Amino acid sequence: MTKLVRDLMHPGVLTCRPNALLGQVAVLLTQHKVHALIVSDPEGRPLGIISDYDLLAGEWLSIDDESLSTMRHLTAHDLMSYPVDTIDANMSIKEAAHTLIEKDVSRLLVTENGKPVGVISTTDFVASIARDEEPKRETVADVMSDAMLVCRGKTPIISAARTLIQAGWRSVLVVDAKGKHLGVVSGRDLMRFVENGVDESLTVRDVMHQAFIKNHHHRLIVIDEEDPDAFPLGVISSFDIVAEMARPGSIWQS
Amino acid sequence: MTNNSIGMGEQDRTERDKFEGELKRIIKASDESGILLRVIGSLAFQMHCPTYGYLQEAMGRAYTDIDFAAYRKQTKEIKELMAGLGYTENREVFIVSEGERSIFDRSEVGLHVDVFYEKLDFCHAIYWAGRLEVDAPTIPLAELLLEKMQIVQINEKDIIDTIMLLMEHPLGDIDNETINIKRVAELCSTDWGLWRTTTMNLDKVRKLAQGYEQLKPEQKAHIESQVASAMERIDQEPKSLAWRLRSRVGDRVKWYKDVDEVD
Numbered sequence: 001m002t003k004l005v006r007d008l009m010h011p012g013v014l015t016c017r018p019n020a021l022l023g024q025v026a027v028l029l030t031q032h033k034v035h036a037l038i039v040s041d042p043e044g045r046p047l048g049i050i051s052d053y054d055l056l057a058g059e060w061l062s063i064d065d066e067s068l069s070t071m072r073h074l075t076a077h078d079l080m081s082y083p084v085d086t087i088d089a090n091m092s093i094k095e096a097a098h099t100l101i102e103k104d105v106s107r108l109l110v111t112e113n114g115k116p117v118g119v120i121s122t123t124d125f126v127a128s129i130a131r132d133e134e135p136k137r138e139t140v141a142d143v144m145s146d147a148m149l150v151c152r153g154k155t156p157i158i159s160a161a162r163t164l165i166q167a168g169w170r171s172v173l174v175v176d177a178k179g180k181h182l183g184v185v186s187g188r189d190l191m192r193f194v195e196n197g198v199d200e201s202l203t204v205r206d207v208m209h210q211a212f213i214k215n216h217h218h219r220l221i222v223i224d225e226e227d228p229d230a231f232p233l234g235v236i237s238s239f240d241i242v243a244e245m246a247r248p249g250s251i252w253q254s
Numbered sequence: 255m256t257n258n259s260i261g262m263g264e265q266d267r268t269e270r271d272k273f274e275g276e277l278k279r280i281i282k283a284s285d286e287s288g289i290l291l292r293v294i295g296s297l298a299f300q301m302h303c304p305t306y307g308y309l310q311e312a313m314g315r316a317y318t319d320i321d322f323a324a325y326r327k328q329t330k331e332i333k334e335l336m337a338g339l340g341y342t343e344n345r346e347v348f349i350v351s352e353g354e355r356s357i358f359d360r361s362e363v364g365l366h367v368d369v370f371y372e373k374l375d376f377c378h379a380i381y382w383a384g385r386l387e388v389d390a391p392t393i394p395l396a397e398l399l400l401e402k403m404q405i406v407q408i409n410e411k412d413i414i415d416t417i418m419l420l421m422e423h424p425l426g427d428i429d430n431e432t433i434n435i436k437r438v439a440e441l442c443s444t445d446w447g448l449w450r451t452t453t454m455n456l457d458k459v460r461k462l463a464q465g466y467e468q469l470k471p472e473q474k475a476h477i478e479s480q481v482a483s484a485m486e487r488i489d490q491e492p493k494s495l496a497w498r499l500r501s502r503v504g505d506r507v508k509w510y511k512d513v514d515e516v517d
Contacts, residue, residue: 057499067507079502104495 005096006089008128009110009118015040018047018077022058023252025050025076026245035239036107038116039080046109046116048080052242053106055079058252059241068251084109089117097125097194106188122187123170125194130162148173148235153182153205157193160185160204171235173221174208179231181221183208265316273297273317276365280320281391283339289331290386294374294401295321298392299415303422312468315414319366323382323393326353326371341367377510378404378448380441388429395423396434400441403452406510416459417466420480421473425487435484439491446493446500447509453488456481 016028016037028037029052036051057079062068085103087096089112096108100122107121149172151160160172164187171186182205189207193199222233245252277297284291293301296317300307309315324332333343333356341358348356356369373381380400388394393401399419402412419433426432442449460481464474493501500509 053495054499054502057503061500061503061507070506071503074503074506079499 003093003128004089005087005091005093005110005120006112006118008093008096008124009089009120010124011118013038013046013109013116013119015044015046016050016076017042018075018080020076022055022071022074022076022079023245023250026055026058026242026252029055029239029242030246035121036119037076038084038109038119039076039082044116046084046086047077048082049084049107049109050076050080051106052238054081055242055245056238058245062251072252081105086111086116087120088112093120093125093128094195096120097191100125101191101195122191123165126161126187126190127165129158129190129193129198130165148232150175151185151204152177153203153208155204156200157185157190157202157204157207158198158200161190170237172204173232173235174204175231178229180229181223181232183210184221184235185209263314263316265311270311270317272363272365273320274300276363277301277320280322280336280339280367283335284332287331287335289324289328289335291322291324291332291369292382292386292390293321293392294323294370294398295319295368296411296415297321298398299418302392302395302398303418306418306421309418309421309468310414313414313466315411319368321368322370323374323386323397324369324371325382325386329353329356329371332356332369336367374401374404375511376404376513377406377451378445380404394429394434394437395419395432396429396437399433400438400448400452403438403455404448405455406451408455408458410462413459413462416455417463417469417477420459420477425480425483433484435487438484439488442488443491444494444497446497449488449497450505450509453485456484 014028014032014034014037016025016039018039018041020028020039025037029035036049038046039048039050040046058071058074062071085099085105085108087099087108087110089110099108100106107119109116110118110120149163149167149169151163151172151174153174153176155174164170164172171184173184174182176182185204185208189209221235224230224233244250247253274297277293281291281293292298296310296315297320300310303309336343336356336358341360344357344359354371354373354375356371358367358369360366372383373379380397382393382397385394385397392398399416402408402416402419405412423431423433425435427436428434429437438452442452460478463469463477466474469477
């Protein structure tokens, strides 16, 4: 039986007001342990979507007092992506995966009779690849920069997908026998298998990417500059930065 | 456009010959030594625009120095070359710029040479890794265009050089006697700040070209058409995610570095 978007989506929609400041958005993302919020008007109509990646602009562009002041006054409305990409709850997950890849986005707002009823994200699709594994929605474990999920290059991608979902992480670091990092596998790397099925001979080495935020991969591997071939020091993700923005007493909260 | 007179004013033929002759002497010596020195600045535009180079003199564009792009790995050889040609290095510039720039003087004849290693880093950084081998004796035409288009406070001398370049060369996807607008578009597609300044300045060139009485109506129309094509190509290039995010903040945060006047 064809799996539908409604079978995989996360029901319910978390929203914020368009005039919410970036610091307030960071707090909401952290409190709800999610990576994005729908920005909606007072009548509940979706205006756009704001994610942890969008909030990176706050830290990226605050290079002096003047720019920090400007960024602190920006709102969710200023930084949100719009219009919101949507999909009907009765569409197949293959079509949803295709839409996600084609539009180069990480999540879609799910609607039914034109009304928002949920969100479907890359993580949900990884769960579908992992087969019978329910995504853990209560944790965003990979915000912990000094703890990492690690595998060797020869790990089958189904194993990697299953582990990601079981652990509630969004990425796995790929290393060689000596611990040197080779790349990262995240949900985005696995999306194509939702549409076309998994070739079980493929390993993480075949699908991994290099960790660059500019390429829409939301994490960077932190290596020891004096010993770059050693096991990495950690991983920093976009959510790490948002968590710092949400911390009471940070420049975004004072 | 800022009202700055550096690089503008009457310059007699003898003075212009002094710069052009010295440039040839340095290029010959660097070629013989196997050193990659590529001309940038006003003299590069002059060398690469044999048909329309006369506009510099006609519009009152003067030479003030000789500028080169080079690779850092040849710093030592360049210093030895310039010393052999009778130049004295201003070592303070090299130290303060952390090895990104050298200035050499021949004060007795009123000449100084500026060498930029790896990149031109003023309002925006333009890197030349792998690009100095593409053209000779100047940097490629795409980088020549960007050298001017990255200046936020653009001057009349920069507008004149750009007009000459756009008059002389077609736009295309290659470098050979062509302004590689594909490369310009690619660089602008990953750096919103560079895109902002480049498109702003292309529009200034388009508008200001219409006011020069030294240009014929058909030449003004050609500039208009070249700028429109360049803008269209830059606009069509798919933009990176970082570019799109930065564009949402727009001019509310400064998108360039402040710099002193550069020739």
